[in-house]
Amino acid sequence: LKQLLSPRQFAQAIGVSESSIKRWCDQGRVETVRTAGGHRRIPISAALKFLRHAGERSLVDPEALGISGHVQHLNRALDAEPLFREALLAGDETTARQIVFELYVRRHPIGKIGDEVVAAAMREIGDLWECGTAEVYQERLACEICLNVFRDVRTALPAVDEDAPVAMCATPGGDPYEVAVTLVELVLRESGWNVIALGSDVSLDALAAAVQHHEPQLVCLSVSAIDDEADFGRSVGDLRAVVEGAGGTLILGGRAIPSAIRRRLRGVEVCDTLGQLASRAIVPV
Numbered sequence: 180l181k182q183l184l185s186p187r188q189f190a191q192a193i194g195v196s197e198s199s200i201k202r203w204c205d206q207g208r209v210e211t212v213r214t215a216g217g218h219r220r221i222p223i224s225a226a227l228k229f230l231r232h233a234g235e236r237s238l239v240d241p242e243a244l245g246i247s248g249h250v251q252h253l254n255r256a257l258d259a260e261p262l263f264r265e266a267l268l269a270g271d272e273t274t275a276r277q278i279v280f281e282l283y284v285r286r287h288p289i290g291k292i293g294d295e296v297v298a299a300a301m302r303e304i305g306d307l308w309e310c311g312t313a314e315v316y317q318e319r320l321a322c323e324i325c326l327n328v329f330r331d332v333r334t335a336l337p338a339v340d341e342d343a344p345v346a347m348c349a350t351p352g353g354d355p356y357e358v359a360v361t362l363v364e365l366v367l368r369e370s371g372w373n374v375i376a377l378g379s380d381v382s383l384d385a386l387a388a389a390v391q392h393h394e395p396q397l398v399c400l401s402v403s404a405i406d407d408e409a410d411f412g413r414s415v416g417d418l419r420a421v422v423e424g425a426g427g428t429l430i431l432g433g434r435a436i437p438s439a440i441r442r443r444l445r446g447v448e449v450c451d452t453l454g455q456l457a458s459r460a461i462v463p464v
């Protein structure tokens with residue numbers, strides 16, 4: 180991706196005249212910085228924000244933004260999964276980033292990108308590792324690439340309102356799975372929550388303390404690994420009491436939640452996918 184665009188490059192990308200872009204820059208419709216010589220430049224994050232959020236304009240020439248070549252015609256998120264997986268396995272962060280941003284500017288919700296592209300690709304990579312076709316380092320590199328790309332997506336999201344309600348997310352103690360919880364963070368940010376992201380491997384006691392301090396209206400726990408199911412069930416029950424006591428709702432999700440464990444979590448809300456989370460986690464007005 181190019182980091183700074185000239186008005187001409189951005190005009191080419193979205194198929195309007197350069198003078199329209201300059202006008203929008205001056206009206207503040209497109210965030211603009213100035214070079215030392217006084218020329219307008221549009222940060223890539225501002226260009227992506229505009230494309231994704233400013234109504235009817237769409238990307239007609241991705242190459243003008245540095246989104247190029249083979250990922251140019253991805254209209255369905257599912258088409259992107261094999262390309263994304265290949266990029267991860269090859270350690271090709273540039274292509275992985277281009278794919279995610281291509282989908283992002285085509286207005287695919289982050290939850291959908293997470294469910295249909297990232298999780299699907301990582302599941303395949305896990306299977307390849309299990310049967311000895313992929314090396315451990317490829318799996319680790321794939322995670323790092325995802326996390327780097329997500330960091331860039333976060334900077335492209337519009338700023339949340341200062342008075343937006345607070346949501347919190349984490350994985351429980353002993354759960355090292357960062358990719359899923361980072362996607363949860365992005366989905367909540369995209370929905371307009373003011374997110375306090377505590378990351379991975381947070382003991383439920385530590386999380387309860389954070390809840391008491393910040394009183395979030397929503398707490399999302401991403402659960403990919405559980406040591407002791409009975410113990411986990413009890414701790415989640417305690418956490419739920421703390422969250423509800425502070426006026427919030429607890430939502431659980433993640434690969435380790437299905438079946439057996441659900442029965443121990445009676446009354447705790449569970450979502451299976453990020454898409455479900457996005458429709459459930461509407462910011463209260």
Ligand code: B12
Nearest residue numbers: 294298301302305356357358359401404432433434450456
């Ligand atoms: C990456 C990875 C790791 C990395 C994680 C690194 C990191 N920084 O995150 C590391 C190296 C830590 C790791 C370790 C291990 N792993 Co591992 N790992 C994976 C892998 C390849 C991808 C996981 C991932 O990030 N997926 C991407 C996310 C986005 O997808 P997701 O988890 O499916 O999440 C989706 C939903 O569950 C949901 N969701 C998730 N959280 C939430 C939360 C909310 C609120 C909501 C609404 C929804 C939601 O939305 C997501 C998008 O759809 C999986 C393969 C797989 N099938 O998942 C194996 C896999 C899970 N690992 C496996 C194994 C065996 C291990 C180890 C035991 C290996 C070892 N011998 O050391 C250890 C155990 C670690 C532990 N303490 O549990 C096995 C598990 C087998 C089993 N039946 O349990 C798998 C399935 C690989 C395989 N095919 O064999 N692993």
